[in-house]
Amino acid sequence: MNKLVFKNSLKMLTVGAFVSLSALASPPLAADSFKVAVVSFLTGPAAGPFGVPGRNGAELVIDAINAGSMPAPYESAGFGGLQLEAIFADESGGNAKQVAEYRNLVEKQEVDAVLGYISSGSCMSVAPVAEELQTLTIMSVCGTPRLFEDSDWNYTFRTQAHAVGDSVAAALYIRDQLDDVKKYNGINQNYAWGQDSWKFFDIAMQQLIPETQAADNPQFPKLFSGQYGTEISTILLDDSDLVHSSFWDGDIEALVLQASVRGFFDKKKFISVAGASAVDNLGKRFPAGTVIGTRGEFGILVREQEGELNEWFINAYRERYGVYPLESSYQYAQSVLALKASMDKSVADNGTTPEKDQIISAMTGLNFTSLAGDVSFALGEGHQAVHPVGYGITAWNDEKDEPTVVDVKVYPAHCILPPPGQLSEDWLAAGMPGSDC
Amino acid sequence: MMRSILLDNTVRCVIVAFMALACIGLVLPNWILNNTMFGLARGLAVLGLLLLWRTGLISLGHSLYFGLGAYAVALLEKHTGSTDIILRLVIALTVAGVIGFFLGFVLRHYRGIFFAMLSLAFSMVLYGVLVKTEALGSTDGFSVSQTTFLGWQPASKYPLFLSIIAICIVAIIGVQFYLRSAIGYLTTSVRDNEIRVEYLGYSVARAVHIKYIISAALAGVSGALIAMSLGQVDPDSMVNWTVSGELVFITIMSGPGSVVAPFIGSITFEFLRTFAFEWAPHAWQLIVGGTLLGIIFALPEGLWSLIQRLWTKKGKVL
Structure with missing residues (x-):
């Protein structure tokens, strides 16, 4: 029996050693390539409206x-x-x-950098691990300001301006374009992005249009829950005349479809902070007259905008994937451009093949040109990007038989985001000093 | 008794195999080390489910204890700042064990689908509370800092890996010890004929209750170890019913044959998922589900039966 035990353990040792050796023997990276993992929702309710268009945007530009x-x-x-x-x-x-997959990407697939992430939950949980594994990570879409306001990260960057910009721009647009808003309510997903989005929208409204009043029952359904019957009923029954929502992914499509059939959009004005993907995906079923934003100069908001880079992107994207690039296509492409700009800058600064630390110092505080506007890493010690944010009103273009937006207004970064070194909540509470729009 | 346990063939093989694993761990690349750690840690919860399964009980709610263990670690750090491994494990074990003790009074009276659904209900209560409470991290959960060992913060994952191996050995010996005890021998008897067990003078309810507490404590430690090796807890990956489903999945995949089976099954599952995720990012769930179907059809007694078959064949040659 002892012999058997010994033989088996010997065999296990041999197998183990073989496994470890074969893993160690994986070929080193070729010197002239740089390996990047692009992470986005490829399955589940966020894949269609956000994940796949984002992935495609990155792929096209790369x-x-x-x-x-x-x-x-x-x-x-x-x-x-x-x-x-x-x-x-x-x-x-x-x-x-x-987090587990991030570790696999870095340690198993040995990527040089990781790019992407849509959900604020992913960003918040991945950033500490990026620090632990010392890997350059560029966040593309997630919006919670806590990412860089609660902590400082050395290896994490974000090319998307945070949720305060979206919320303040929304309040500015309501002040400038909508009349007769007396009371507003909200329906937002119950996690970092939804909670922050509502909180900052509420403070910005009180600062910019003090005569309005917030409803006392803002709704917070669970992310990806897909059924909003109760929330729609609750909001329909109150006397608010405007409803704010930071829904994105498949949730915004579900909400719009379920609310439309109940005449929701005839009774309430609706402002959607990040739901522009639904305008394209739902076509005529998306109600005209809705205020929508794309969290930057992205997607449907800049579809008619002139500019060589923007026109090239729209045409090349349509040619390759058969549809218009959506908001997330621009956001992912913007992260790729940030990487390109800093790696080129690193070569110009150092004259050698860019290395991780050189890319990071090149990217810190960088100003670069995105597809439809300029971006600069101004906040979070040079790691958090700022850029203008715009809103518009949905309409149907009969001529082209496709949705469009009208009355587009774009607000510059200094009007909607705090200056460096100031926390969003303090800046909002102080009456947004420096914002002169 | 203890002497006979140590002479037990399974236990001896396990100790040798785990020692070998500990040595190999020194040269393993990080990603293999990580996945092995996840596999071993999750194996503890599966071991608990295996105990229940041998009595004919399937729990669809063990994510309750798994999540309690994981959140105990995260909340301990959040409120006291402590990241010590012993403190973390003790508190996870205690919380899961105590809750298991109290819920056991209810659950020990139920069998079959009622047992499964009632445990599911309890786990979803915890899930609901976590998701709705911002102070408990809501759907985002918490990050968990790296584990310290009596104030020492190692630079690599290896000390944690060794600790997990040690805990697994202790758990296997403990469970084997339990199965060889009078109350442990009731395991299959309860499944086969409860009335006869009662006539023999044993309390079936008490036997099930003890088993339930052991499996709850194992799941709690498992959750704590996963939280430590991963560095993150959140309700969807720790407490949702899908997590319980995953544990049952691995239990079925491993097979009820041996106390070692859960660890083999669980490590296999971890690597299967990693590779499926890498090769087919659009359809990795399909590969994982397809594999379970394949195993159920080809190996109704689980992966363990495959190992057993190879083993006996070799025994004959020898």
Whole structure:
């Protein structure tokens, strides 16, 4: 029997050693490529409206830059001379799953950088691990200001302005474009992004239009719950005339469809902070006259905007994927452009093939050109981007038989975001000093 | 008794195999080490489910204890700042064990689908509370800092890996010890004929209750270890019914044959998921589900039966 035990343990040892050796023997990265994981929702309710368009936006721009076929200022081929090798990963399955997968991406697939993340939950949970594993991580879409206001990160950047900008721009747009708003209510998802979005919208409204009043029963259904009958009933029964929502993903489509059939949009004005994907996906079923934003100069808001980079992006995207680029396509592309700009800058500064620390110092505080506007890493010690945010009103374009937005107004970054060094809540409470729009 | 346990073939093999694993751990790349840690840690919860399963009980709510263990670690750190491994494990074990003790009074009277659904209901109560309460992290959960060992903060994951191995060995010996005790021998008898067990002078309710507490405590420790090796807790990955489902999935995949089976099944599951995720990011769930179907059809007694078959074949040759 002892012999058997010994033989088996010997066998286990051999197998284990073999497994570990074969894993150690995986070939090192070729010197002229830079491996990046692009993480977005590829399954689940957020895949259609956000994940897949985001992934496609990144893929299109990465391929174009590798080939050197993008317009100025990104006409040079490669990222600081390196070819970028992208692998795509799924963001579904919860925060803990994302943390586990992040570790796999860095330690198993040995990526040089990770780019993406849509949910604020993913961003908040991945940032500490990025720090632990010392890996450059560029967040593309998530919005919670807590990411850089609660902590300082050395390895994490975010190319999307945070939720305060979206909320303040929403309040400014309501002040400038809508009459007769006396009372407002909200329906937001019960997690960091939804809670923050409502909180900042409420404070901004009180600062900008003090005569309005918030309803005392804002609704917070669970993220991805898909059924909003109770919340719609509750809001329909109160006397608010405007409803704020930061819904995104499949939830905004579900909400709009379920609310439309109950005449919701005839009774209430509706402002959607991040639901522009639904305008394209639902077509004529999306109610005209809704205020929508895209959290920046992205998507349907800049579809008619002139500019070589923007027009190239829209045409190339349509040619390759058959549909218009959505908000998240722009947001992911913006992260790729940030990486390109800093890797090129790193080469210009150091004259050598860019390395992690050089890219990070090049990216810190960088100003770069995005597809339809300029972006600068002004907040969070140079790690959090700021850019203008716009809103418009949905309408149907009969001529082209497609949805469009009218009365677009874009608010510059200094009007909607706190200056460096100031926390969002303090800035809002102080009456938004410096905001002169 | 203790002597006979240590002479037990399974226990001896386990100790040798785990020692070997501990040595290999020194040279394993980080990602294999990580996945092995997750697998071993989750295996503890599966071991608890296996105990229940041998009595004919399936719990669809063990994410309750798994989540309690994980959240105990996170909340301990949030409120006291402590990241010590012993404190973390003790509090996770205590919380899960105590809640298991009280809920056991209710659950020990139910069998079959009623037992499964009632445990599911209890776990979803915790899920609801966590999701709705901002002070408990709501749907975002908390980050968990790296574990310290009596004030020492190691630079690598290896000390935590060793601790998990040690805990697994202790758990396996403990469970084996329990199964060899009088109350443990009731395991299959309760499944086969409860009335006869009662006539023999044993309390079936008490036997089930003890079993339930053991499985709850194991799930609690399992959750705590996962939280420590992962660095994150959140309701969807720790407490939702899908987590209980996953545990039952691994239990069925492993098979009821041996106390070692849960660990083999759970490590297999961890690697299966990692590779499925890497190869098919659009359809990884399909691969994981398809594999379970395949195992149920081809190996109704689970992965363990495969190992057993190979083992006996070799025994004959020897």
